[in-house]
Amino acid sequence: MQPLLLKIRKDKVFDANSSTWKVSSSLPIEYAVVERSGFFFQPDYDESIFGQKSDDGMTRRLIVIDHIVAKYFGDTIKSYFSRNDIHVEFLTLTADEELKVADTVFSVLNKIIDLKLQRRSEPIIAIGGGVLLDIVGLAASLYRRGTPYVRVPTTLVGLIDAGIGIKTGVNYDTHKNRIGTYYSPKSVLLDATFLSTLDERHLRNGMAEILKMALIKDADLFSLLEESAHQIVDDKLQSHPHSQAIMRHSIQSMLEELEKNLWEKDLERLVDFGHTFSPTIEMKALPELLHGEAVAIDMAICIIIAHGRKLLTNDEMDRIFQVYKALGLPIFHSSCEIKVLCDALDDATSHRDGLQRVPLPKGIGEGIFVHDISEQEIKDAVMVLKEKAL
Ligand SMILES: NC(=O)c1ccc[n+]([C@@H]2O[C@H](COP(=O)([O-])OP(=O)(O)OC[C@H]3O[C@@H](n4cnc5c(N)ncnc54)[C@H](O)[C@@H]3O)[C@@H](O)[C@H]2O)c1
Structure with a gap:
């Protein structure tokens, strides 16, 4: 009589050498x-978006x-x-x-x-x-x-x-x-x-995430922002000639980054720019700071650190902070004590499997990851931002 094991092996689930059943499957994502x-x-009703209508009319x-x-x-x-x-x-x-x-x-x-x-x-x-x-x-x-x-x-x-x-x-x-x-x-x-109908503050809040994509990935998007930052908030991205391009660039850049790493297996994510210190700052300052505002402050800290490491020139840093100003984004908040920021970095490091993996801009429109941001760099950045914010 054939041993039962052979039959199981045909299904490729059981590996007789290691006496192990191996289960593997994949989950295609498409939307x-x-x-x-x-x-x-x-x-007209769009079934491709909201799903098929039922045959019974109900x-x-x-x-x-x-x-x-x-x-x-x-x-x-x-x-x-x-x-x-x-x-x-x-x-x-x-x-x-x-x-x-x-x-x-x-x-x-x-x-x-x-x-x-x-x-x-x-x-x-x-x-x-x-x-x-x-x-x-x-x-x-x-x-x-x-x-x-x-x-x-x-x-x-x-x-x-x-x-x-x-x-x-x-x-x-x-x-x-x-x-x-x-x-x-x-x-x-x-x-x-x-x-x-969105109020101005929430509009600005969203502009922080757009600026994030511009700084770390999309230099053309940054140019569009430089040219229109003063007007697009008032316009609420409705009719300004750059509105559609700004939206499309942001969405395209975001989807490119998300699609290749949907399950975040790779913990080095450019879209984490602005999301190292901000989760802690935001929760600490609740309900005072909105998500995008906390992201803007986090990015400002990282911009100063990047400048200190010669990843950004004086001119690039000035241009970036001019866009900040035109968009009305904050660069500092009183909750940004050194201990809070160092704890935030530790927390982010533990989420990123023990390495800092902090995205920093390298020039405008590109990013690199660093793993060695020191307390002194954070202190220096806070000092610069405190002064700038005055
Ligand atoms: N899942 C993700 O990948 C992801 C990515 C980024 C941010 N987030 C989360 O998104 C949240 C922030 O989202 P948000 O900035 O949209 O804030 P929100 O959802 O709190 O909305 C902001 C305010 O706008 C109001 N509002 C919504 N639409 C409006 C409209 N058309 N007109 C007038 N008012 C309107 C809401 O009532 C609310 O008061 C955070 O919790 C953040 O963690 C999630």
Whole structure:
């Protein structure tokens, strides 16, 4: 009689030499990031974004929406779905950094359970800023270990960053985004007309993430910012001749960086520029500093360090801080004590598997990683920034 083991070996799962079952699989990721202006004013339903309608004429969708977005755009969004014979249930959330916690995720899960959403054919639609998208993404990834969801970012941070990748998460204890998942959306709808109602501070906040991509990866984007920084905030990226190019450059650069390293196996990530000290600064200064503002301060520290290491010339540094000024971005905050910054660097180092892996700009539009930033360099940078901020 044939031994049973031979049969198992045929499946290539069992390795008789090491008496080990090896399981391996791969998870292809594919989602479309669709740019459409004034989308909800269009007449026709787009199945490629919001999923197929059901044959029985009873199509429904759960829309989790930011409370301010609901105020400005709720009726337009409702009527888009109702004229396409889709019943929508709205769950309106107040989503700010302090409510970015597990309990808010549970409130979304409760709604999903109440509605008995179909786990494959009724994608959840998340419409809001980065906080709401992170919360709903986490709920969608947890519900039955994964139910489809669509992201519709409505802030600048959402449109060029939080809305287009696959990370979800919430804050835990005093730790920023400490719990979360990698879970790709079914699709992403980018409609920059949402920015028309965004307040100026949140607009500037998003500009920090755009400046990040310009400094570390995209010199052309930096030139566009240099030429228009004074006007684009007032214009809310609606009609300035550079608006579309700035958005497209930012999204393209971001997606290039994310796509090659979606699961963050490689811990040297250019998009981490501005994200070494900022998670700690942001949580310490809550609710005073917004995410992008903390990122701007972190980048400012790194720019001074890069200048000290001759990675940036005087002229490049001056040009960068002129754009900071034109965009109205902060370079310093009182929470930036040396101990706080050193602890932040230690924390980042432990997240990056024991090496600092701090991205620094090398010239404008390129970056390198360093692993040896010293306390003295941080002290020197803080001194320079304190003076500049006066
Ligand atoms: N998952 C990721 O990859 C990723 C990437 C970057 C940032 N983030 C997260 O994103 C969050 C920041 O996102 P954010 O800057 O969008 O902040 P946010 O989500 O807190 O939104 C900012 C404010 O804008 C309001 N708002 C939203 N859309 C509006 C509109 N169209 N008009 C008027 N008001 C509007 C909201 O009610 C809120 O008060 C942080 O928690 C950060 O960790 C996540």
